[in-house]
Amino acid sequence: MNKAIHMSLPDATTPTDPSANIVSVRGITKFYGSDVHALEDVNLDFPTGQMTTLLGPSGCGKTTLLKIIAGLLETTSGEVMVKGKAVTSPGPERAFVFQDFALLPWATVTRNVAFGLELTGVPLKEREAKAKSYIDKVGLSGFEDKYPHELSGGVRQRVGLARALAVDADVLLMDEPFSAVDEQNRRKFQEDLLHLLSVENKTVIFVTHSIEEAVYVSDQIVLLSPRPGRIHSIIRPELDRSSSPDDIRRDKVYLDTVEEIWGNIREYLD
Amino acid sequence: MTTTTSPGVVSAESSEGTAGLKLSGLQLRLISIVGFFLAWEISGHVPISPAFPTFSGTMMAMFEMIFDGSLFLAYFETLKPLLLGVGISAFFGVTIGVSMGLNKKSRWLWEPIFVVLQASPVAALIPLITYAYGIGITAKTVAVIILASPIIVLNTYKAVGNASPVLVQMSRAFQGTRMQEIWKVIIPNAAPVIFAGLRLGVAAGFIGVILAELLITPTGIGDIISYNRSIAKYPHMYAAVLSIIVFSAVMVGMLEKAEVKYFRPEKKRGQ
Ligand SMILES: Nc1ncnc2c1ncn2[C@@H]1O[C@H](COP(=O)(O)OP(=O)(O)O)[C@@H](O)[C@H]1O
Numbered sequence: 168m169n170k171a172i173h174m175s176l177p178d179a180t181t182p183t184d185p186s187a188n189i190v191s192v193r194g195i196t197k198f199y200g201s202d203v204h205a206l207e208d209v210n211l212d213f214p215t216g217q218m219t220t221l222l223g224p225s226g227c228g229k230t231t232l233l234k235i236i237a238g239l240l241e242t243t244s245g246e247v248m249v250k251g252k253a254v255t256s257p258g259p260e261r262a263f264v265f266q267d268f269a270l271l272p273w274a275t276v277t278r279n280v281a282f283g284l285e286l287t288g289v290p291l292k293e294r295e296a297k298a299k300s301y302i303d304k305v306g307l308s309g310f311e312d313k314y315p316h317e318l319s320g321g322v323r324q325r326v327g328l329a330r331a332l333a334v335d336a337d338v339l340l341m342d343e344p345f346s347a348v349d350e351q352n353r354r355k356f357q358e359d360l361l362h363l364l365s366v367e368n369k370t371v372i373f374v375t376h377s378i379e380e381a382v383y384v385s386d387q388i389v390l391l392s393p394r395p396g397r398i399h400s401i402i403r404p405e406l407d408r409s410s411s412p413d414d415i416r417r418d419k420v421y422l423d424t425v426e427e428i429w430g431n432i433r434e435y436l437d
Numbered sequence: 438m439t440t441t442t443s444p445g446v447v448s449a450e451s452s453e454g455t456a457g458l459k460l461s462g463l464q465l466r467l468i469s470i471v472g473f474f475l476a477w478e479i480s481g482h483v484p485i486s487p488a489f490p491t492f493s494g495t496m497m498a499m500f501e502m503i504f505d506g507s508l509f510l511a512y513f514e515t516l517k518p519l520l521l522g523v524g525i526s527a528f529f530g531v532t533i534g535v536s537m538g539l540n541k542k543s544r545w546l547w548e549p550i551f552v553v554l555q556a557s558p559v560a561a562l563i564p565l566i567t568y569a570y571g572i573g574i575t576a577k578t579v580a581v582i583i584l585a586s587p588i589i590v591l592n593t594y595k596a597v598g599n600a601s602p603v604l605v606q607m608s609r610a611f612q613g614t615r616m617q618e619i620w621k622v623i624i625p626n627a628a629p630v631i632f633a634g635l636r637l638g639v640a641a642g643f644i645g646v647i648l649a650e651l652l653i654t655p656t657g658i659g660d661i662i663s664y665n666r667s668i669a670k671y672p673h674m675y676a677a678v679l680s681i682i683v684f685s686a687v688m689v690g691m692l693e694k695a696e697v698k699y700f701r702p703e704k705k706r707g708q
């Protein structure tokens with residue numbers, strides 16, 4: 168039985184098809200200063216409408232790669248293509264969900280969710296209505312007038328997610344969105360996220376260091392090896408997503424894929 | 438210098454006290470105030486020194502000066518240079534501080550001036566102001582500015598320079614312009630420390646104006662203090678000192694209210 172399909176790595180010369188891959192990165196190398204070599208020659212395609220996970224131990228350059236794709240960090244060399252065009256700064260096609268939430272402490276949940284719209288000049292009434300609809304979608308009804316310090320980590324991250332959804336970007340960049348959430352809520356969030364994304368039709372680039380999480384949520388998993396970060400392998404878990412969350416987690420394909428990735432990671436941890 | 442810093446110190450403490458108004462906290466505060474006045478009254482009766490009046494005597498003198506209008510006239514004189522000086526220090530101080538936090542060249546230009554001003558015993562310079570600006574309102578205003586502005590500038594600079602990089606990055610990720618980043622993220626983020634600087638600046642401004650009135654031009658509250666001391670009417674002297682401490686504390690407290698109202702709405706709801 169074909170449990171997971173391995174893809175060949177795209178190299179720098181592979182032409183990208185913008186209709187199939189909404190985001191592509193070519194030959195990304197990143198140094199911080201002169202001696203921290205964070206990424207080395209990363210080539211990746213992110214298929215439109217799919218969820219790709221960047222997986223790897225901490226410090227392997229996941230956040231760096233995600234922020235480069237977001238246009239928040241400069242590359243040392245290489246380029247990021249979004250819808251076939253090279254980009255070097257943030258744009259309306261991409262929205263970011265921060266690991267540490269990055270909410271404005273002095274703003275209510277509503278204003279935080281609407282902040283992306285506020286920055287692009289959407290009129291108050293309109294952006295508040297839009298914020299409200301996403302507040303409801305991520306399950307934050309009743310929290311509209313709360314301030315971030317009144318919320319738990321999990322709830323704050325939902326605010327961050329709603330803010331990213333509200334700007335209606337095609338690509339959602341999420342940096343370990345569930346790292347501040349306890350295990351029980353984490354599973355619930357993963358399910359909620361999958362449900363939400365099936366409705367919203369987004370391309371998602373998702374960073375995590377949890378193998379289980381990666382296998383559970385992803386169409387495509389990019390395993391990075393540490394320092395400097397390189398692509399170790401790309402895995403496509405072929406899970407039957409129509410079954411219930413509990414069944415998926417008991418599915419043989421799910422369990423085998425988790426084991427296989429763990430085996431890969433053990434290779435370079437030794 | 439030690440005697441002159443006391444009004445500022447006292448007002449800074451009482452401003453902290455007005456922070457979270459809770460019933461039990463309020464009661465505790467009242468007990469502390471009543472206890473202080475009681476101790477004052479008792480030690481006035483002991484007496485510690487013939488120049489140390491009782492609390493009740495001081496209050497009587499205060500009422501006397503309120504009803505004959507002399508206290509108001511004095512405040513009118515004192516407040517003109519104080520408000521002018523504090524206003525100028527606040528406006529230019531925050532502007533300069535923000536520019537220093539955002540811009541390296543501005544930092545190079547201003548930092549030495551204000552660091553030196555803050556570090557030097559400015560009270561000693563106040564008599565020199567007389568040579569440059571005479572003995573009028575200008576001299577008093579300059580004294581206020583010299584004392585109030587360094588702390589406002591340096592606090593603002595520090596606050597803006599340490600703006601949360603995560604929030605700045607967030608603003609960029611959502612395509613905020615540099616101007617939006619400054620106005621919607623950096624300045625609100627820096628507001629608590631800027632306001633802390635403003636409160637200290639106001640307290641320092643009070644020191645400046647009283648010093649000027651004691652050392653340069655015998656007018657206003659400073660004049661009431663030195664005149665009553667010279668004729669040994671100690672209750673009146675203490676009443677003037679007490680009134681300026683209370684006044685400074687109230688002004689600093691009002692500043693805190695304004696901060697919470699306009700910049701820190703999330704603080705309105707306590708824990
Ligand atoms: N601003 C920075 N300056 C210097 N080194 C950095 C900086 N940011 C990250 N690094 C280093 O780059 C490497 C990759 O970091 P990061 O992308 O945050 O990893 P991950 O998200 O996978 O944990 C780490 O070794 C980290 O210490």
Ligand SMILES: [Mg+2]
Binds near residue numbers: 229230231343
């Ligand atoms: Mg990271």
